[in-house]
Amino acid sequence: MRKGMKVGSTVATMLLGAVWLVPLLWIAVTAVRSQTDSVAGRLFPHHLTWSTFAAAWHAAPFGRYYLNTCIIAVGVIAVQLVTSVLAAYAFARMTFRFRDTLFYIYLLQMMIPLSALVIPNYMTIKHLGALNHLIGIMLPYFGSALGTFFLRQSFRGIPIEYEEAARMDGANLWTIVWRIYLPNARAAVLSFLLISFSFHWDDFFWPLIVTSSDERRPVSVGLALFTQSSESGAAWQLVAAGALIVSLPILVVFAIFQRQLVSGYANGMR
Amino acid sequence: MSTGLPSRRPRPRSSRRHSPVTPYLFVLPGLLFVVVFTVFPIGWLLVRSLFRENTAHPNPSFTGLANYKDIFSDPVFLKSLETTVLYVVVVAPVSVVIGLVIAQLINRKGIVASVCRTAFFYPIVLPLVSAATIWLFIMTPDYGLLTHITSFLHLGSSAPLANPGTALWAIGLVAVWRQAGFYAIFLLAGLQAVDPDVESAARLDGASSLRVTWHIRIPLLWPTLVFVLTLAMFSAFQTVDLVYVMTQGGPIDSTRVMLFNIYETAFSYGNTGGASAQSVVFLVILAVIAAFQIFVVDRMRSEIDA
Numbered sequence: 001m002r003k004g005m006k007v008g009s010t011v012a013t014m015l016l017g018a019v020w021l022v023p024l025l026w027i028a029v030t031a032v033r034s035q036t037d038s039v040a041g042r043l044f045p046h047h048l049t050w051s052t053f054a055a056a057w058h059a060a061p062f063g064r065y066y067l068n069t070c071i072i073a074v075g076v077i078a079v080q081l082v083t084s085v086l087a088a089y090a091f092a093r094m095t096f097r098f099r100d101t102l103f104y105i106y107l108l109q110m111m112i113p114l115s116a117l118v119i120p121n122y123m124t125i126k127h128l129g130a131l132n133h134l135i136g137i138m139l140p141y142f143g144s145a146l147g148t149f150f151l152r153q154s155f156r157g158i159p160i161e162y163e164e165a166a167r168m169d170g171a172n173l174w175t176i177v178w179r180i181y182l183p184n185a186r187a188a189v190l191s192f193l194l195i196s197f198s199f200h201w202d203d204f205f206w207p208l209i210v211t212s213s214d215e216r217r218p219v220s221v222g223l224a225l226f227t228q229s230s231e232s233g234a235a236w237q238l239v240a241a242g243a244l245i246v247s248l249p250i251l252v253v254f255a256i257f258q259r260q261l262v263s264g265y266a267n268g269m270r
Numbered sequence: 271m272s273t274g275l276p277s278r279r280p281r282p283r284s285s286r287r288h289s290p291v292t293p294y295l296f297v298l299p300g301l302l303f304v305v306v307f308t309v310f311p312i313g314w315l316l317v318r319s320l321f322r323e324n325t326a327h328p329n330p331s332f333t334g335l336a337n338y339k340d341i342f343s344d345p346v347f348l349k350s351l352e353t354t355v356l357y358v359v360v361v362a363p364v365s366v367v368i369g370l371v372i373a374q375l376i377n378r379k380g381i382v383a384s385v386c387r388t389a390f391f392y393p394i395v396l397p398l399v400s401a402a403t404i405w406l407f408i409m410t411p412d413y414g415l416l417t418h419i420t421s422f423l424h425l426g427s428s429a430p431l432a433n434p435g436t437a438l439w440a441i442g443l444v445a446v447w448r449q450a451g452f453y454a455i456f457l458l459a460g461l462q463a464v465d466p467d468v469e470s471a472a473r474l475d476g477a478s479s480l481r482v483t484w485h486i487r488i489p490l491l492w493p494t495l496v497f498v499l500t501l502a503m504f505s506a507f508q509t510v511d512l513v514y515v516m517t518q519g520g521p522i523d524s525t526r527v528m529l530f531n532i533y534e535t536a537f538s539y540g541n542t543g544g545a546s547a548q549s550v551v552f553l554v555i556l557a558v559i560a561a562f563q564i565f566v567v568d569r570m571r572s573e574i575d576a
Contacts, residue, residue, distance in 0.1 A: 009374075009375060010380075010382050012375060013375040013376065013382055013383060013386050014382060014386065016371070016372070016375060016386070016390075017385065017386035017389040017390065018389075020386075020389045020390050020392075020393065020447065020451075021389045022415075023393075023401075023404045023405065023408060023447070024392070024396075024404070026404070026407075026408060026415050027404045027407065030407065082299070083299045083300030083303070084300060086295075086296040086297070086299065086300070087296060087297045087299075087300045087301065089296060090292075090293040090294075090296035090297045091297070094288065094292070094293040094296070095293075096290070096293035096294065099293070102297055102301060105301065105304060105305070105309060106300070106301065106304055108304070108308055108309065109304050109308045111556070111560045112308055112312070112553070112556065113504075113508040113556075114307075115508055115510050115511075115529055116508065116529060116532075116549060116552055116553060116556070117307070117308065117311040117312070117315070117549075118533065118536075119311075119315070119532070119536045119542065119545055119546065119549065120310070120311035120314035120315060120318075121307055121311055123314070124306065124307070124310075124311075139303070139307070140303065140307035141303075142300070142303040143299070143300035143301060143302065143303030143304040143307075144300065145304065148300060173288055173292065198395045201397055202395075202397045202398050202399075204397075204398060204399050204511045204514075204515075205510055205511050205514070208514070209533075209537070219397070220397055220398070220399045221399075223397075223399045223400065223403060224399045224402075224403075224514070224515050227399075227402075227403045227406065227515065228515075236407055236410070236413055239403060239407060240404075240407060242403070243400040243403040243404055244400075246397055246399070246400050247396055247397055247400040250395050250396070250397060251392060251395065251396070253395070254391075254392060254395040255388075258387075258388065258391065261395070262391060262455050265452070265455050265456075266455050266456060266458075266459045
């Protein structure tokens, strides 16, 4: 009886898992399926072709999109790390007036999606003259409630004795924050980096609104416009290849760091 | 996202060996960006919602609550409100239930569970635009996988995104597929926290798996479930990217959710005043969900932790 249950749930897991994988497999099959197979309406290809990827890569400036996304992600994360580490230390280990109020203001950012504030933020970026510049995409993300929150949690778990010992040795506050706290919060930092990276690889609506030329668009926006322009021409093979080109890097990161990413979500957001 | 409100307990030892301005200097850089791009915009929207500013009146002029009066008699806005609420009320619970099923299925050791974990989790990191593109292609009338399947079953061609009755749910399906695994992460952590002794005691007493799930796991998991449900509501409520890529609000406005309507009101029709008033309504609803999370869910969870 128990054994039957076990087999049953194994089969159920495999079936549901297969359903979850179908979209990815379908897009992969579409991208590598040769023209003759698609025309014949064969679901499973007889001939594989890799030229679709090259064709898609050249049909839109994917190289440029990639570069933009990388600049945005790296730039944002670098600044976020500095602002978040400093704020997290203050919130975790210092006593000062308005501490809780300031922390609540920070948390507001976690509650309110940027996509609900695009109108005023568009105006701000316009006033700063940063419309259609990568810096205009990046600016709203430079302060990170999530990063501050993650690191604050982690910093509070670090024994205060470490800090006191360093002080005895004559370390100043700056050294303590960057040499004691940051290295001891490695797990939280890694989780935060992964979450922030996947967020910026994914981010679509805000960059869509502040960019107006291909030279400044990230992969997400580039792919959406590529899909829209190719959909009408039924160039689905190219679209499929484009979708894979955009997804592959983040899927590779996921394959390597799945465990850390998952535990980051599970622990950090409780 | 938990708010993690600062605890009131006095810290055992606090390091007061810094100048009194240091904490503010530490907090300031990040706070500056949060204030400019989160706090200021809320105020801006509140103020601008009281001003008339559109293509016919390019210079803002004070009109009191006229924008609110206008939007609440505007059938397109009211429809977008209704569509959004309907979407949240259906998609959020469905995602959580599927997430729970996934969590149950992968909550064990072995190769099958660990391979399937990857299958359930990869859509979380798959870029949303890629996911939308993939599903757009699955649901495309002539070449789509869905048509392959329905014509194989002799049901004819199917184009759920072209039909006003099904388009919203086609988008919801993509959202569920993409997020159920994310919610499963939290639910799995909750399941694994259930004391195995309680379960085996119940089993020894002859309780079936289903009964164990229903009477033991679900009640112990309740705080996590409600928490995940609020996450799912937040997420469903802010849907706009999927709509932008998959339907552009159509067909016949059937997928015109609030944020998409706000975006078009401001950027396509140039009605900043109306879009601001709509945004304020959006933020008020968001605040209600947030209040529910802070005052009900977080309290429930901290009671469990204590």
